[in-house]
Amino acid sequence: MTNNKQKIHVIGGGLAGTEATWQIAQAGIPVVLHEMRPVRLSPAHHTGELAELVCSNSFGAKNSDRAAGLLHEELRRLGSIIIATADKHSVPAGGALAVDRAVFSQNLTETLANHPLIELRREEITEIPTDGVVVLTTGPLTSPELAENLRRLTGMEYFSFFDAASPIITGESINRDLAFLASRYDKGEAAYLNCPMNKEQYLRFWRELCAAEQAPVKDFERENAKFFEGCLPIEELAQRGEDTMRYGPLKPVGLFDPRQPENERDRPYAVVQLRQEDQAGQLWNMVGFQTNLRWGEQKRVFRLIPGLESAEFVRMGVMHRNTFINSPQLLHPTLQFKNRSTLLAAGQLIGTEGYTAATAGGWLAGTNAARIVLGLSTIAVPPTTMMGALLEFISSAEPKHFQPMPPNFGIIPELPVRIGKKRERYRKYSERSLSDLDNWQAQLNDLSLVLTN
Template identity: 75%
Template structure:
C-alpha cells in the first residue's frame, strides 16, 4: 500500500493525516517547525492557532456552526478536540489554544500509521499521493515550485492576529462582564468608551506608527475585508469601528441596572472593546477584532488608552503576516484534486477558503480522498446542499478572474425551494436541509 505524504501540520494537514490513518492507510506528515519557524507561529505543536482562538459561532443555524456540526458527524479530529478544549465565549466555539494543539500533537504522534517528520519540503514530491496543506504561510521555495507547477501567479492578502492580555492586569472597576443583549452565558469582558475617550483613541490609532511592508509585499498587499487591522478601520471613518468590532449595541454594564429599563438606555457606552477568554483558566484574554500592524511599542501605548486596560500586561502583541492562496477555480476539482495531476491535492487556506473550520473541512475532504485513491476507490464530493459541499463547489467553480478567499456563508448554498423572508427561519431551514442531506449521504455513500 502506498504511503501518502501530507505537507504542513496546521489544521488542514492535521485533519488530513488523521483521516488517512483512520482509513487504514499509512501517512507521513511533514512539519518544518521547530527546525524552521514561521513569522506567525510561537510553538512547534501541530494545528497551532495563530490568530484568534475562536472557530466561530456554535449554533448550527449560523454558517460556521453548521460546518462545525457537519464535521462532527463526519468524525473530524479537529472539531472533536476543539469541543474537548473549549472555553466560555458566549455563542462561539473558542478553545484553550495551548491544550488544543498539545492534545492534537499527542493524538497524531501516538498513531502507528502516522509518521511525523520535522522537515521543510521545498519542492512538490514528483511521485505518490500528495496533499499540500502548507497554509497561508507557504515558504518561498515551495511557493515558487508551486507557481512553476501551475504556471500561474499567486494571489496574496495580509492577515493579522490580535494581542492577548493577562487577566489580573485588567481594571474590573471599569470593565464589565456581559454578552450582547444578555444572550447566552456572560462570556465577554467589555471595556466601555465615552465619546471623548473614543475620539481620542481613534485619533491616536490613525496617527500611530505602522510596521512598513517590504519589497513586493508593499506593492501587492491586499487586506482581507473580514480581518482588517484595527488601524485600517479607524482610518475609514469616525464611526467605522463603532459599526464593527467596537459596536456598543446591546452591551450594558449590569452594575448600572437592567438594560431593558427605558431609563437606562442612555447608559449604553459610546463604543466597546470586547475581550474573549483565551484559556480554560481565564487567565488570558484576547482583544476581539484587534488585528494590527502597529509597532509593538505603539500597541502598548495606544491600547492602554482603552478604559480598563490602562495597566494591561500583554503576553502576545498583535502581528501581521502575508497569506497566500492559489486560483482554485482554474486549478482544482471539487474533490480538491488538481485538475492536471489527480494524485496531488490541496487543502486549507491555500485553496482560498477562509477560517479555521473551513481549513479543517478541506483537510477532511483531501485526507479522505487521498486515502480513497490509495485504496483504489473513486474520490468523493460532499452534497452541495451542505455548507461543506457548497464551499468546495464554490472555490472550484467561481470566476477565476475575481476569485477571493471565501468563508462559510449561507449565500453559497443553493436556494430553498420556498422563499422565506425571515432570516433566522431561513437559516434554520438551510441547517435542517443540510444536515438531513449529510445524514442521508453518510448512510448511502460514505460509512463513518
C-alpha cells in the same frame, strides 16, 4: 489489487494537514506528515505544535443556524478530529466555539505522534514529491521555496493579501472596576469582558489610533497585495471614518453593565470586547484588534481603552502576508488538481477562509487521498451542505476575481420556497444541510472507509 500499504504524504501540519492526516490514518493507510516547524518557523507561528491557532482561539459561532456553527456540526458528524478536540478543550466564549489554544494544539500533536500509522517528520519540504499520493496543506505562509515549486508546477502566479492577529493580554492586568462581564443582549453565557467608552474617550482613542505609527512589513512584498475584508487591521478600520469601528468590532449595541440598576443603564458609546483565551481565564484576546502597529504604539494606544490602562501584553498584534492559489482554475470539487489527480490541496492555501473551513478541506482532501490508495472513486460533498457549498465555490468561482471565502449562507443553493425572515431561512438551510449530509453518508456504499467515529 490496490496496494493499501502505499504511504500518503501530507505536507503541512496546520489544521487542514492535521485533519487530513487523521482521516488517512483512520482509513488504515500509513501516512507521513511533514511539518517544518520548529526547524523553521513562519512569520506568524510561535510554536512547533500541530494545528497551532495563529490569529484567534475562536472557531466562530456554535449554533447550526449560523454558517460556522453549521460547518462545525457537519464536521462532527463526519468524525473530524479537529472539531472533537475543540469541543474537548473549549473555553467560555458566549455563542462561539473557542478553545484553550495551547492545550488544543498539544493534544492534537500528541495524538498524531502516537498513532501507529502516522509518521511525523520535522523537516522542510521545498519540492512537491512527483510520485504517489500527496496532500498539500502548507497554508497561507507557504515557504518561498515550496511556493516557487508550486508556481512552476501549476504555471500560475498567486494572489495574496495581508492578514493580522490580535494582541493577547493578561487577565490580572484588566481593571475589573471598569470592564464588565456580559454577552450581547444577555444571550448565552456571559463570557466576554467589555470595556465601555463614552464619546470623549472614544474620539481620543480614534484620533490616536489613526495617528499611530505602523510597523514595516518585513520579508514580504507589499506590491500587488491587499487586505482581506474579513480580517482588517483595527487601524485600517479607523482610517475609514470616525464611526467605522462603532459599527464593527466596537459596536455597543446590546451590551450593558449588569452591575448597574436596569433603570440607570446607559448604552456605552463604544465597547471593546475581550474574549477568554484559556480555560483558567488568565489570558484575554482583544476581539477585532488585528493590527500592524509598532509594538510600542500598540501599548500606548490600546492602554487608552478604559479598563486596559495597565494592560500587560503577552502577545503583540502582528501582520503577515497570506498566499493562496487560483483554485477555480486548478482544483476539482474533490480538491484534486486538474492536471494531477494524485495531488490534492486543502486549507487557506486554496482560498477557504477560517479555521473551520480549513478543517473541512483537510477532511475531504484526506478522505479522497485515502480513497485513491484504496482504489475507490473520489467524492464531493453535496453542495446543499455548508462544506459542499464552500468547496464547490472555491473550485468554480470566476478565476479572474477569486478571493478567499469564509463559510456563509450566501453560497448555499436557494430553498425551493423563498423564506423572507433571515433567521428562519438560515434555520431551514441548516436542517436541509444536515439531512442531506446524513443521506449522503448512508448512500456511500464503500464501507471500507469509515466516515464517522
